[in-house]
Amino acid sequence: MIKFLLLLGVALVPMSAFLSEFVEKLFHGEESDVFGPVARIPYSDLLNNNPYVDPFVLHSMKHYGFFYVVDVPGYNASTELNLMHKFYDLPEEVKANIEIRRHNPANPNAYRGYCPGLDDVENTLQYKNLYNIGPHEVRAPMTSQKDDDLMKKLRYDIQEPNVWPSTEDCEFDKEFKETFQEGFEIRRNIARAFVRSISRALEFPELTSLFAEDEFSAMGLRKYPVRKRVNENMYSDHDDTLLRELEHVDSTITVLTTFNNPGLQMLYEGVYRDAPVSDNGFIVNIGKLVDDIIDNQLVSVKHRVKETEFDRYSITYFLGPQFDADISRSMSGAMTEAGRKYTIFGEWIKDYLGAIELFYY
Template sequence: MLKTITLGLLLGVLVAPSSAFLPDLLEKLWPQDSKEIFDTVARIPYTDLLNENPYVDPFILHSMTHYGFFYVVDVPEYSASDELTYLQKFFNLPEGVKHGLEIKKHNSANKNAYRGYCPGLDDVHSTLQFKNVFNIGPHETRVPFNNETMDSDMEKLRYEVQEPNVWPETGDCDFDKHFKEVFQKGFEHRRSIGRAFVKSIARSLSMPSLPSLFTEDEFSAMGLRKYPVRGEINTNMYSDFDGTLLRELEHVDSTVTVLSTFNNSGLQMLYKNEYREAPVSGENGFIVNIGKLVEDIIDSKMMSVRHRVVEVPFTRYSITYFLGPQFDADISRSMTGQLTEAGRKYTIFGEWIKDYLGAIELFYY
C-alpha cells in the first residue's frame, strides 16, 4: 500500500516518465524483493540528490518518517576503500607522529582545540570513550585573531570554531599528499549530501526558509574513527534497553549526519521498539539521518533515529560527518514558529554549541 501511494506521488513529480524507466527506478530506490525490514529504506543516487531532482523527495520523506534514515549511493569519483585504506594507515602511524597532531587537551604544546587527533583509549570501561578519532573541519585558513573585535565570549567562540585543519606530516610525502586529498574530497562529498538533503526536506515539507539556516557550516566536522577490540568487559558496556553488549552507546544525534560504515557490521537502528541491524554503507554510499535539534526545527515531520553499535570481535572503523546550522541560525523556533526544546534556553546555534561542547568531551562532536 505504501509503495502504491509513493508511486502516485512520483507520477506527480516526474517529468514525462517512460514505462521502461519507472520500474527500473523504483527497483533501484526501493527494492521489491526485500526480505529484511531495512531493505526498503530508500537508496538515493548522489547525482540526482545534488541536482535537486524532485523525484527523490517522496522516497527520502518516506524513509525519514518511517525509519529515520536513508542511503545515498552511486557517488561519482568516490571510493570508500580508498578512505578506509588511508584511515587505517593513519591510525597505524607511530604514536609519536600522531602525538604531534593531538588537540591541546592531550598535547598542551598544540593550539588546535577541535581539529586533529584525539586518543580516546583512556577509559577501557567506557562505551563512549574507547575509540580513537581524527577530526577534520571545513577550514584550511582563518583570519588572524583580533583582540579589538573579540569583545564577548560568543565572538571568541565564533573565531574558535573556524579553526583550521591540521594534517599529517610524516616525512612520507606521497602518504601526506594523498591522505589530505582523499579526505578533503570526502568532506566535500558529505557536505554536499547534507546540504542537498536539507533542500529536499524543505521541498517535501514546504519549508522554504529551512536551507537559510545552513548557508554556512562553521562547525561541521568529519571524524575518522577507530574502535579497537577490547580485552576487558565491564558491566557499564551493556545496554540498559535490552542488555546487549555495546561498542557504542545508544544515542540520538543532534544535527544532520552522513555516516560511512564501510562493510563493518554492528550498527543498529531502533525500529518499533526493537534494535535491528542496519545494512552497511558499502563501497560508494553513505547513511544519512537527522538529530534531535533538526527534528525540532522541522516540527517533528521527520524523526531522529536512536541507534547504537553492538560489540563486534574485530577492530571497527567508521567516518561520521555532522552538518550543523550556521553560527547565527535561529534555533529557538521551528519552521511553524513553535518554541523548540533548544529555544527554552538558546536563541542561536552558536549559544547551543557552546554548551554542547562544554557538556561532552570536545573531540566527540
Template sequence: MKTFALVLLLVAPATALLPDLLDKLWPEEEHGVFSGVAKIPYKDLLNDNSYVDPFLLQSMKTYGFFYVVDVPEYSAALEHDYMKQFYDLDEDVKDELAIRRHNPANKNAYRGYCPGLDDVENTLQYKNLYNIGPHETRGASVESEDVMEKLRYDCQEPNVWPETGNCTFHKGFKETFQAGFEIRRNIGRAFIRSIARAMNYPNLPALFAEDEFSAMGLRKYPIRKKINSNMYSDFDGTLLRELEHIDSTVTVLSTFNNGGLEILHKNQYRAVPVTGENSFIVNIGKLVDDLIDNKVPAVRHRVAEVDFDRYSITYFLGPQFDANIARSMSGKLTDAGQKYTIFGEWIKDYLGAIELFYY
C-alpha cells in the first residue's frame, strides 16, 4: 500500500476507505511506470465524495492524468461499434454532414464531419473527425454588429446527425452519443469541483458553470496507405498519427482497447494503458493549468503509428464564454491574460488557429 494511502487512512472516516477500494484508487504494480495512476469510481467522483480528492490530485501531479472507472449504463463497445458503422457509411452520406469548409452548403464551421485526409502529403493530422457539441438547436439570431455577440451565437452551432434511411441506426447512434456526451460532461465538471476542493480554489467551478463550446470528437485514424514525412516526431523520430501536443482545457478521453496513445513522462514517451470497457482518461491543458497556478502539469502526448484502424473519442470541457481567464485562482496574470480577458476572446483566436491547423 502506498504511503500516501496510509496517511489518508488516518484522516478519513473509518468506514470510507476499505482495502479493496484503496487498491482501486491507487493500484499496486500492474502497469509499470503508470502503476500509481489513480482510478476513481464514477459515482464517487460525481457525488462529490471528497475522500477521492487527494488521490486525484496526487495522480495528476505525478503523472498528469487519472482514470475514471466503473461508469454505470455506459458501454464503450457500443460506442466503438457505432463509430465503425458511421465511418463505413458511403462518402456522400458523410459529406452531407461535412462542415462548410468541405461542404459550402452547410452553415456549421465546427460541428459535423471533418474529413482530414484530403491532402495526405501535407496534412498534420492523419485522422477523420466527427464533432458533436452541447446544442441541438440554435437560439435566436443576433442582429448586433458586435463581434463577440456574433461569436457567442456562433458557439451555439447545433449538432448534425446522419440520415441514412436506417431509422434503427440513426436513432441508436444519436441516443448513444448524446448520452456519452452527458457522461463526459459530468466527469469534466466533477473533476473541476474535485480539484477546486483539493487545492482550496472555491471560485474555480464558477468559471465552468456553462460550457458553450464543449466538444466531443469521434476520431478515426485509418491505416496509413502512404508515409507522410511531416508525421515523424521531432522529439525521437517516431512515426505518428497524431503529432505531439498539449491540450488547452479539460480532456476526457476514450481509447477503448486501442493502443497508440503515449505520454511524455520523465523525458520519455511511454505507452498509456487503454481505457477498456467502462472507463475514461482525464487530463488538463495549458489554459486550465494556468488558471490553477501551474500546480498540475498539462502533459504532452501523441498517438504513435499502429497497424490497424484506430478509434478514439476526445471530449473537451472549456470555461464558459464570459469566464475571466486573465488571472489565476491566486490572482497571478496568466499567459492567456497577456492578450485576453474572457474565454470568449480566447476561443475566437483559438478556433481560427484550429481551422488553419486541421486544414
C-alpha cells in the first residue's frame, strides 16, 4: 500500500482511522492482477468533491484509462437488468410505437427511443438493439423557423424529449420510466463529478465550465443478440479475436454498466486484457474529443467486447461538452484535432448526429 501511495504522490502523513478505511476502499485489488490497481471510488466521496479521491482517479486514468465507481446508495443493477429483459421481450409491434423514425417513419423521434438494430443481422459487426434515453422530458418551442438558421434548429432538435414504452402493464411502464430516469441522474452525477475531479487534479479550473449543460447526454440500453453465423468481418485486425463489439475509442465521457457480463477488454501495453465487470457499480472512461481538450493528459483507452455465447446486455451513458463549449483549443491553448474543422461542440455534434440518424451506430 505504501509503495502504491508513493506512486500516486500521496503524502505519507499519519492517517486517521477514517482515512485509512477510505484508502482501503479506494484500492483493494490484487497487485498480481493487471487491473488490480485500478481505483474503485465510492460514489458519495466522488460526488462530495473529496480531495483524497483525485490522485486515485488521476492515477487510474493516466495508467489504465478507466476506473470504477462503487457503493452507490439506492442503486441496484439487477433491477435495471431485469427491466431491460422485460423491455426487450415485449412484442415487436409494441416496441415499434417508440422506434426512431429511421425504422418507423410514422414516429417523429429521431434519436430517443428504440432502435431494433441493423438489417443485416449476420454480416455486420455492429448488430445490436438499442433504447436511447436523453435528459429532456419536454422541449421548449422553437423560436425561429428560418431555413438558414441551422444551428438554432439543431439546438431545438437535440432537446428531443424521451419516449417511453406504453404497454398494458401500467406497473411495468411506471417502474421502467422511474428506474431509468433515476439511473440517468446517477450516471450524469458521476460524469460531472469526474470532470470536477480531473479539473482539480490537473489544475484546469476552466474545464468544468465546458460541461455546465449537457444538451445531448445520452444513455443507451443495449442488447447484443447471439449470432447464428460469423464471418471474417467480425474478427479483430489486432489479434484475430472474434468480436461482439468492434475495437474503438470513445469521443466524450463514458459511464458504463456491464452488470456481471464478461467480455469487455481494455488495451493495455499493446494487449487486450479482460476488464473486471462493473457488478453493482460503474466503469468510467474518457474519449478522444475530451482528452484532446485536456492536452492528452489522460488515456482515452481503446476497448472492445469479445464474442459471447449469450445475449449480452449493457448500459452506456455519454456526457459531452455543452452546445457552445469551445472545443477548438485545449486547456493550454493548443489547437485540438476537432479544432481543425469545428469551433464549438454544437458544430461537431451536428455531423455526429447526422451519422447516428443514418446508421445509429
